[in-house]
Amino acid sequence: MSKITGAQAFVKCLQEEGVDTIFGFPGGVIIDLYDELANSSIKNLLVRHEQGAVHAADGYARASGKTGVALLTSGPGATNGVTGIATAYMDSIPVVVFTGQVPRALIGNDAFQEVDIVGITRPCTKHNYLVSNPEDLVPTIREAFYLASSGRPGPVLVDLPKDIIGSLVDFPEKEEIRMRTYQPHVEAHPGQIAKACQAITEAERPVLYVGGGVILSNSSDELTELAESTQIPVTMTLMGLGAFPGTNPLSFGMLGMHGSYASNMMVAKSDLLIAVGARFDDRITGRLDKFAPDAKVIHIDIDPTSISKNVVVDIPIVADCKHALTAMNAWFKNQQECDLPALAEKYQPWRNQINEWNEKHPLAYIDEGEVIKPQYVIETINRLTNGDAIISTEVGQNQMWSAQFYKFNKPRHLLSSGGLGTMGFGLPAAIGAQMAFPDATVIDIAGDGSIQMNIQELATAKQYNTPVKVAILNNNYLGMVRQWQELFYDKRYAGTPMEVTPDFVELAKAYGAVGLRAKTKSEVEPVIKEALAIKDKVVIMDFAIKREECVFPMVPAGGATTEMLLV
Amino acid sequence: MKHTLSVLLQNKPGALSRVTGLFSGRGFNIESLCVAETFDPKVSCLTLVTRGNDAIVEQITKQLHKLIDVIKVSDISEGEYVEREMVLIRVKAEAHTRAEVLRVIDIFRGKVVDVSPTSYAVEITGSESKIKAVIDLLRPIGIKEVVRTGTIAMARAPKK
Numbered sequence: 001m002s003k004i005t006g007a008q009a010f011v012k013c014l015q016e017e018g019v020d021t022i023f024g025f026p027g028g029v030i031i032d033l034y035d036e037l038a039n040s041s042i043k044n045l046l047v048r049h050e051q052g053a054v055h056a057a058d059g060y061a062r063a064s065g066k067t068g069v070a071l072l073t074s075g076p077g078a079t080n081g082v083t084g085i086a087t088a089y090m091d092s093i094p095v096v097v098f099t100g101q102v103p104r105a106l107i108g109n110d111a112f113q114e115v116d117i118v119g120i121t122r123p124c125t126k127h128n129y130l131v132s133n134p135e136d137l138v139p140t141i142r143e144a145f146y147l148a149s150s151g152r153p154g155p156v157l158v159d160l161p162k163d164i165i166g167s168l169v170d171f172p173e174k175e176e177i178r179m180r181t182y183q184p185h186v187e188a189h190p191g192q193i194a195k196a197c198q199a200i201t202e203a204e205r206p207v208l209y210v211g212g213g214v215i216l217s218n219s220s221d222e223l224t225e226l227a228e229s230t231q232i233p234v235t236m237t238l239m240g241l242g243a244f245p246g247t248n249p250l251s252f253g254m255l256g257m258h259g260s261y262a263s264n265m266m267v268a269k270s271d272l273l274i275a276v277g278a279r280f281d282d283r284i285t286g287r288l289d290k291f292a293p294d295a296k297v298i299h300i301d302i303d304p305t306s307i308s309k310n311v312v313v314d315i316p317i318v319a320d321c322k323h324a325l326t327a328m329n330a331w332f333k334n335q336q337e338c339d340l341p342a343l344a345e346k347y348q349p350w351r352n353q354i355n356e357w358n359e360k361h362p363l364a365y366i367d368e369g370e371v372i373k374p375q376y377v378i379e380t381i382n383r384l385t386n387g388d389a390i391i392s393t394e395v396g397q398n399q400m401w402s403a404q405f406y407k408f409n410k411p412r413h414l415l416s417s418g419g420l421g422t423m424g425f426g427l428p429a430a431i432g433a434q435m436a437f438p439d440a441t442v443i444d445i446a447g448d449g450s451i452q453m454n455i456q457e458l459a460t461a462k463q464y465n466t467p468v469k470v471a472i473l474n475n476n477y478l479g480m481v482r483q484w485q486e487l488f489y490d491k492r493y494a495g496t497p498m499e500v501t502p503d504f505v506e507l508a509k510a511y512g513a514v515g516l517r518a519k520t521k522s523e524v525e526p527v528i529k530e531a532l533a534i535k536d537k538v539v540i541m542d543f544a545i546k547r548e549e550c551v552f553p554m555v556p557a558g559g560a561t562t563e564m565l566l567v
Numbered sequence: 568m569k570h571t572l573s574v575l576l577q578n579k580p581g582a583l584s585r586v587t588g589l590f591s592g593r594g595f596n597i598e599s600l601c602v603a604e605t606f607d608p609k610v611s612c613l614t615l616v617t618r619g620n621d622a623i624v625e626q627i628t629k630q631l632h633k634l635i636d637v638i639k640v641s642d643i644s645e646g647e648y649v650e651r652e653m654v655l656i657r658v659k660a661e662a663h664t665r666a667e668v669l670r671v672i673d674i675f676r677g678k679v680v681d682v683s684p685t686s687y688a689v690e691i692t693g694s695e696s697k698i699k700a701v702i703d704l705l706r707p708i709g710i711k712e713v714v715r716t717g718t719i720a721m722a723r724a725p726k727k
Contacts, residue, residue, distance in 0.1 A: 119584070
């Protein structure tokens, strides 16, 4: 077998995995990889900060379902990527991050731009590797892609010493990867499926509580079939939005801290909670002892550590959501004695009750004439894009308003840092999504605080003609913290007023983008229309929203989800 | 409650720190930890003693199992098992106490591994409670140094 260089093997591995786009930032130890990439057909985006590279790879993965790839140099390049890695880890996003490392002979010597990135990222990667022998290079890269995308997905980091990139290696044939220590439990146990379905037939007040696992496993269709055939009402986590159509009459939107009144009430009063690919995060459950106190709990999750972690589960199903939901749908079809229309009929009073809650306390806000309400901006974006745009968000009020007022009808259309809550995620993630879908409308809904965390990526968007739209809900505050200060800290706004904010319209121009501004409600729609009509340029929309607007409903941290503060 | 976990893991650099990092990262405490290669040089065996209620230990076990380098995790304190620890103790041994030290370690089936004009170093193997008992008996004579290995443990074979 003829040998090739480590750098050539690296590029061949990426091609073998079907990688067409990577995001990165070069540096001394990875020059050889960049040099080799320049010879290949792989698109290689130069970001402006390594955090942006990992978020962009993450956004690409969330939108497309493929594995995202980032390439960073050693030392500061690698450490700058850590926030992106931790973000992908918390949301189980398949990303492979390659970092350069100093030559093996210098490792441990405090060499220039050396850092123990494998040690640093150990707690925030699904797995990571330091390639220490040239012959391990190819198998390690293949294993990294396999681990990132299988089972419960997640980020995998591969640290590549410079001398290994430069050495000669074999490129063996690709074989099916079998790992002694890693066998994800994909198939659902038929006995548990039957138990779960039986419990559904016996329930009076069932609820489907749907999380990001449904989106990650591409099982929205199976979920929708189950919900519609049984007529069980659905509520979703932030990560689950889009897994079930937001406009379906069975959808009651998000639950939890900023969830809808109907969602939180129906979970609290349910007698059967069917959790699918969701992990009972504390932002969802609030006070644990008051969370679904009367409900039997079914939990479908591929990760056994999620089962009974926070809430005791009665019927655990460790499996890929797609397999489990397919099996449940088949069970209902094959059971002669199970009459689905009768079941749907039995739940009618329950659905009536939920609709009543929803009519009593819908997601709402108070219109104040020409003052721009952020909720109105999101509603208008939703209306003008027919709910079809890919929306990324930053973190804070902008994120919650997007979750509440944009009606996500399809999976992979909301890209948001759910678990880690990373400000600065939205813009690079939008660039990644736009690379995956060049013709889609991609909008980053941002706050004036979080957009400034990775605003330098406007240059990346400009350089690669990814015409993302950025809608800034500008209140000159770090709004979510300000909201907490208003409600729980006697309005002491310590550290939250953004007294200096750039002129975003001028800033857009400086980056070669288009800047638009709306100062009154009647300017909102024309600005959004104009932005959407510009197909080939980055556009920033600056909305001067009401400064003191809060996100409602809200469950105070540590409170029971039935004790919501309403509009 | 005390739990003794036996963990088989790949004998690879960083594998041990993944295990210990999991404990420290989640605020779980390790009381004792013992690791070495098994008869298969690619596999290490780790005996770990920790404390916690059943829910915590179940979560620890699952999280350990999730680590890519971990082959098998068993909470061997759930069934019958044997456990051993070894300790080296340097104890004062002057003319009037030398015989007493020898008597004590003889009762515990220990042995002297180093001798000086003023001290003995003794080796004793046994369960945690036996080690504690011998230390308590030697303490009044004058202990200069104690080095313990931590517990190693193995489940008993099924009786039938």
